[in-house]
Amino acid sequence: MKRTILAAIAALALAGSASAQATLTKSATLPLADGTVSAGEYQYQDTVRGMKVYATLGTDDTLYMAVQASTAGWVGIGVGGLVMNGSRLFMASILDGKPSFIEKAGVGHFYADAKSLVTKKWAVKTADGTTTLELSIPSSSAVWKGQVNATFAYAKSANLSSKHGPYASMTFAVK
Ligand code: HEM
Numbered sequence: 765m766k767r768t769i770l771a772a773i774a775a776l777a778l779a780g781s782a783s784a785q786a787t788l789t790k791s792a793t794l795p796l797a798d799g800t801v802s803a804g805e806y807q808y809q810d811t812v813r814g815m816k817v818y819a820t821l822g823t824d825d826t827l828y829m830a831v832q833a834s835t836a837g838w839v840g841i842g843v844g845g846l847v848m849n850g851s852r853l854f855m856a857s858i859l860d861g862k863p864s865f866i867e868k869a870g871v872g873h874f875y876a877d878a879k880s881l882v883t884k885k886w887a888v889k890t891a892d893g894t895t896t897l898e899l900s901i902p903s904s905s906a907v908w909k910g911q912v913n914a915t916f917a918y919a920k921s922a923n924l925s926s927k928h929g930p931y932a933s934m935t936f937a938v939k
Pocket residue numbers: 840841842846847848849853854855872873874875915916917924925926927928931932933
């Protein structure tokens with residue numbers, strides 16, 4: 765009985781945190797930002813809260829990230845924190861038929877204009893009810909004390925000021 769309760773508490777704790785651990789080492793296989801993720805394109809891949817998340821730390825000192833979710837709404841990636849506040853947020857969707865992308869500074873549970881923009885390349889695509897954002901940024905803008913803290917989220921709406929549903933946080937150790 766005690767064990768069942770402990771297992772239930774552990775399961776609840778895991779479900780609540782939605783965080784995972786991952787490791788990135790420099791890779792010379794660089795992803796291509798075209799809105800389509802192919803098998804083996806990224807060195808790291810996982811599924812969190814219904815989102816497929818991808819990352820590669822390039823030998824070109826660039827961090828490549830992607831997120832994919834079953835939605836025709838926006839998908840987003842945040843770096844520099846495990847919560848929205850203080851993170852650099854990237855959001856993208858196909859809005860009125862056009863690829864739309866913003867890079868913002870997370871403030872509380874919304875965002876403001878970032879002081880400077882770090883995005884190198886981005887691409888967003890919606891196909892078969894799945895939206896994918898691929899992004900590259902200088903690794904120096906995301907790696908801090910040997911790790912990258914990141915967040916991911918997606919929304920039902922493609923409007924980039926509408927709130928998300930599921931979200932997740934994750935730490936990548938950089939080796
Ligand atoms: C229009 C933009 C956004 C709005 C209005 C918004 C709103 C919110 C709100 C109200 C919460 C509190 C928890 C809840 O009510 O479910 C929250 C939490 C969260 N959001 Fe967002 N969000 C936005 C964009 C983003 C983006 C782009 C990301 C990451 C890519 C993100 C990641 C998170 C995470 C990780 C949490 C939990 C930690 C925290 O409280 O910051 N959000 N968001």
